[in-house]
Amino acid sequence: MATRHATQRVLSGLRAVPGVRAVSSYRREWLAKDLVAGVVLTTLLVPQGMAYAELAGLPPITGLYTSILCLLGYAVCGPSRILVLGPDSSLGPMIAATVLPLAGAGGNPDRAVALASMLALMVALVMILARVARLGFVADLISRPTMIGYMNGLALTILIGQLPKLLGFKVEADTLIGECVGLVEKLAAGAVVPAAAAVGIGGVVLLLVLQRRLPKVPAVLVMVVLAIGAAAVFELDEHGVGLVGVLPKGFPPFTVPDVRLDDLGPLSAGALGIAVVSLADTISNASAFAARTGQEVRGNQEMAGIGAANLAAGFFQGFPVSTSGSRTAVAERAGARTQLTGVVGAALIVLMLVLVPGLFRNLPQPALAAVVIVASLSLADVPGTVRLWRQRRVEFLLSITAFLGVAFLGVLPGIAIAVALSVLNVFRRAWWPYDTVLGRVPGLEGYHDIRSYPGAQRLPGLVIYRFDAPLFFANARTFRDQVRRLARGDPPPSWIVVAAEPMTDVDTTAADVLEGLDEDLNAAHVHLVFAELKDPVRRKIERYGLTRTIDPDHFFPTVEAAVAAYRLRTGAQWTTGAG
Incomplete structure (x- = not known):
């Protein structure tokens, strides 16, 4: 019995060799x-x-x-x-x-x-x-x-x-x-x-x-x-x-x-x-x-x-x-x-x-x-x-x-x-990824880059921001600085919705940066909101304890849902090319 099993293992090992498989199927x-x-x-x-x-x-x-x-x-x-x-x-x-x-x-x-x-x-x-x-x-x-x-x-x-x-x-x-x-x-x-x-x-x-x-x-x-x-x-x-x-x-x-x-x-x-x-x-x-x-x-x-x-x-x-x-x-x-x-x-x-x-x-x-x-x-x-x-x-x-x-x-x-x-070059792209503000374009489903569509409609007091990279130690401060710049707009927004679908990860350094950013925004009466955040990333944010500062109600499954919640709360109407 033992000999038969040993023979089978040897034959199985030989069949794993590409040359042996090639001969057997020639x-x-x-x-x-x-x-x-x-x-x-x-x-x-x-x-x-x-x-x-x-x-x-x-x-x-x-x-x-x-x-x-x-x-x-x-x-x-x-x-x-x-x-x-x-x-x-x-x-x-x-x-x-x-x-x-x-x-x-x-x-x-x-x-x-x-x-x-x-x-x-x-x-x-x-x-x-x-x-x-x-x-x-x-x-x-x-x-x-x-x-x-x-x-x-x-x-x-x-x-x-x-x-x-x-x-x-x-x-x-x-x-x-x-x-x-x-x-x-x-x-x-x-x-x-x-x-x-x-x-x-x-x-x-x-x-x-x-x-x-x-x-x-x-x-x-x-x-x-x-x-x-x-x-x-x-x-x-x-x-x-x-x-x-x-x-x-x-x-x-x-x-x-x-x-x-x-x-x-x-x-x-x-x-x-x-x-x-x-x-x-x-x-x-x-x-x-x-x-x-x-x-x-x-x-x-x-x-x-x-x-x-x-x-x-x-x-x-x-x-x-x-x-x-x-x-x-x-x-x-x-x-x-x-x-x-x-x-x-x-x-x-x-x-x-x-x-x-x-x-x-x-x-x-x-x-x-x-x-x-x-x-x-x-x-x-x-x-x-x-x-x-x-x-x-x-x-x-x-x-x-x-x-x-x-x-x-x-x-x-x-x-x-x-x-x-x-x-x-990989790090450069992750360090300084493409980011943009999104707006609504009549006749097109979803939300689109205002650089490509300068006349896109926007809601007063709401900024939809997309950052096209995972959030990690090398680019977390870049993200923070861009969000702060948006928060200093004239007039300043009350919600900054992060279209987070491209964010495939958030590491601990980025979590610390996010916590400090949210505290600063809260002091300025600006709310940081996330939409389309992937479930594994959401679980990491919860494990990091970020929901202590970021309101759990400020996580939405889609950008559309976040926009709908904002309009329900404020009654804001779409305007063309304005924020």
Whole structure:
């Protein structure tokens, strides 16, 4: 009996794993489509994996190791049917900013890989802990305007950082300004390698043209094949063009990253930033593709999937990963139905490393730079920035501040600034919420903003005031000051009715402020009245003891009921545009 129960618990636990559920519900007619999509996806995974590894300051082979393991990890634990994870252009600069300063001058590759792998494990830990705590809402910490600014800054950082590689030389600098100065100096000194520039610029132009004119053609694969052919035919390595060279043969070994204890602090800061960006990116892409397939987005389960992908990559010489919208779109267009597409892609990369590790030995480095630069251009959203300028200047300024934070302080401080600005913007809206006086508009039901309807009718001696936010410590005094201003009107009102439907909470600080306000108003023979106060908030007010000063009879279920009570008591008649 005990054995049967234990077996049932094990089976129940296995059925909770997304990958197991996917296998149990797999349909035979999906197989051919998943296999074809896996082959098509691999043509993108390999060059992008190597390019984004170099963007992160790591050897190209680590991009392939990362691609293999994260695809397998997400296939087991990820909830989405077709979402594709892997090395990402938005994470590359963040990884480099975290790892390279710790790797030291000269950039010891083995130490850099160990640090990047530990970073992946720490991102996995953050995601798993966040999954346990159900913190999927953390992805909402970055507002759209600040994310636009952050991504614009990231795009500029990547573009400036990759231009030297595109043109065949190197620039040693730690800041964007330093890279710009170094780039100009090198250009002035004639450091450009013509053959490298031809490959790099030609690759960028080819990618942009193919993506715009022939979107169904695998542009990256076409460009990479042509670049390898050009390297072989024209012997580009003898003309100063760097090549990828032969990749290490075989499957990546299981490795526990060897890092120093004092590395953990800087890595933790980088892991938190990467986790926030990765989760926000994943939720955004998952939502977009789920809408097309009829799936539901499960933020907490996505965190488990990202955590598993990073965990797998971290133990096999990989680095942190995120969702790729472009690779997911390629898989979808190729007919992908399940995560078997990613498994096929991982298997083909392994076969390549085992059987033909020299397949990409003649791939020019400028071609990889071209892949990264075109990816960076897709991160930028200039039309979105212009739209913010036209629609809401405050959010435009938030976007520009986030952009400048990335450009002048770096990508890690930039994401911290983006999150801080988003949170502060929430507080700003709650601190100084919209408030207005309401009046009656003939022909329209209810009571309406007198700013929108200047001729709205009002009752002499009555002010209907709406404050569009919960009442808490940060805005309670703002509310108090506005009510006092209304009470000093000429002539002063006898009732101030608060249309309290937007007040979803009143905290203890606000309760103390309300008590003092009501006492002051009572001394001036002005009554504070509440209408449409939600039951949970009303119960809090009673628990705070505010009904000692605020008359219990001055709580009404609707504004209409409060107005009716006032008219019954005073006999007041509606007047147009007067109070």
